[in-house]
Amino acid sequence: MPELPELEVIAEILTRELHDEPILGVIVHNHLVVYSPIDQMTSEMRGRRVKGFGADGKFLILDTGSLELIVNPMLTGRFSLSNRGREPSASDSLSLEFKEKTLWYSDTKHMGRVYLVRNHDYSAVAEFLGRGPSALDSSLTMAQFKTRIRRHRGQIKNVLRNQRFVKGIGNAYADEILLYAGVLPFRRRETMSEKETEAIYEAMRKLLPRYIEILRKRALKDIGSDKRDFLMVHGKGGSICPLCGGRVSEVTANRFKTNYCQSCQS
Numbered sequence: 096m097p098e099l100p101e102l103e104v105i106a107e108i109l110t111r112e113l114h115d116e117p118i119l120g121v122i123v124h125n126h127l128v129v130y131s132p133i134d135q136m137t138s139e140m141r142g143r144r145v146k147g148f149g150a151d152g153k154f155l156i157l158d159t160g161s162l163e164l165i166v167n168p169m170l171t172g173r174f175s176l177s178n179r180g181r182e183p184s185a186s187d188s189l190s191l192e193f194k195e196k197t198l199w200y201s202d203t204k205h206m207g208r209v210y211l212v213r214n215h216d217y218s219a220v221a222e223f224l225g226r227g228p229s230a231l232d233s234s235l236t237m238a239q240f241k242t243r244i245r246r247h248r249g250q251i252k253n254v255l256r257n258q259r260f261v262k263g264i265g266n267a268y269a270d271e272i273l274l275y276a277g278v279l280p281f282r283r284r285e286t287m288s289e290k291e292t293e294a295i296y297e298a299m300r301k302l303l304p305r306y307i308e309i310l311r312k313r314a315l316k317d318i319g320s321d322k323r324d325f326l327m328v329h330g331k332g333g334s335i336c337p338l339c340g341g342r343v344s345e346v347t348a349n350r351f352k353t354n355y356c357q358s359c360q361s
Contacts, residue, residue: 096170099230099263100303101318102150104310105174109148109157112176113193117144118159120192128172128188128202131211131219139211140164140191152226152262157191163212164191165220166200172207173319175199226262230299235261240296244284251287251295252280252353264299268306270329270354272298274338279360280353328354 097105121137123129129136143159150156155174157164166172172188177197183190189200189209200209210220217223227243228235243261247254254260255269264272273280275298278291309325310318323330327337332345332354341358 096153096265097155097168097172097319098153098265098268099150100268100306100310102153102155102263103231103307104313105315105318106148106150106155107311108315109174109176109198110145112196113145113198114147115144116193117142118191118193122183122190122192123188124183124190125188125202125205127205128200128207128209130208130221136164136209136211150263151223152229152258153265154220154223161214163215165210165212165217165223167208167220167222168200168202169204169206169208171204172200172202175201175316222258226258227260228262230261230263231303237293237296241289241292244292247284249284250280251278251282251284254284255295255299261299263303266351266353267323267326267329268303271302271306271327274328274336274356274359275302277360280355328356330354 118140121140123133123137126133139162143162146158146160148155148157153167155166155168177199179192179195179197181197184201186201186203187199188202188205188207191198208221212220244254247257247260252269252273255264255272256266270280272295276291276294278287278295306325328343330352331343334343336343336356336359339356339358341356343354343356346353
């Protein structure tokens with residue numbers, strides 16, 4: 096699924112390409128992903144100008160002022176731009192028409208959610224309110240991180256993925272952060288030392304910006320969870336750990352893969 100690094104870069108690209116462009120039309124190709132009245136979404140967004148796109152945790156927000164289109168791409172949602180005139184495919188869920196281009200939201204499993212929001216009222220957007228600060232929020236200090244993490248129990252990977260703790264980290268980047276910090280994903284948060292907590296914070300703050308810089312060098316079509324060749328450990332079960340040369344292990348539970356290095360992490 097797209098996580099904070101992907102969505103940050105997607106938002107930058109779309110803002111650069113579509114800023115101040117008027118929306119000529121909104122077409123729903125699959126109603127399963129739309130969680131607001133379709134007729135309101137298609138009629139009220141038409142004619143609005145794009146102020147910009149933003150990433151908010153695992154949500155992508157199209158800002159037109161008092162109206163916003165919010166997309167939670169979940170596991171299989173993807174964004175792409177094409178010239179006008181392309182026919183929709185079976186995976187295309189929503190498209191926004193502009194003068195020369197079309198913005199597509201595609202979702203092979205139709206698991207994502209799209210909302211129309213008025214006047215910044217996010218009460219109808221599932222899992223939007225009550226989240227923690229962004230993992231990259233400049234105001235999230237080490238001390239605040241430690242205070243917040245003490246409120247959560249259970250396996251440390253699940254804590255990192257909990258959007259009420261910090262927002263934007265999902266399955267893939269939790270694996271990466273924990274490898275760099277040297278902490279096994281199955282460790283219970285309550286067993287961790289102060290030093291290990293600090294290592295996780297430092298890994299989070301170092302790795303996420305580094306991956307954003309890598310993604311900024313890629314085209315929109317090449318940003319997706321199936322093209323994360325730059326990751327160190329996630330999705331690399333059976334391969335060699337780049338940090339120590341050991342073997343990368345893999346465990347699958349509830350459709351989610353966890354990858355780790357038994358040599359680097361304890």
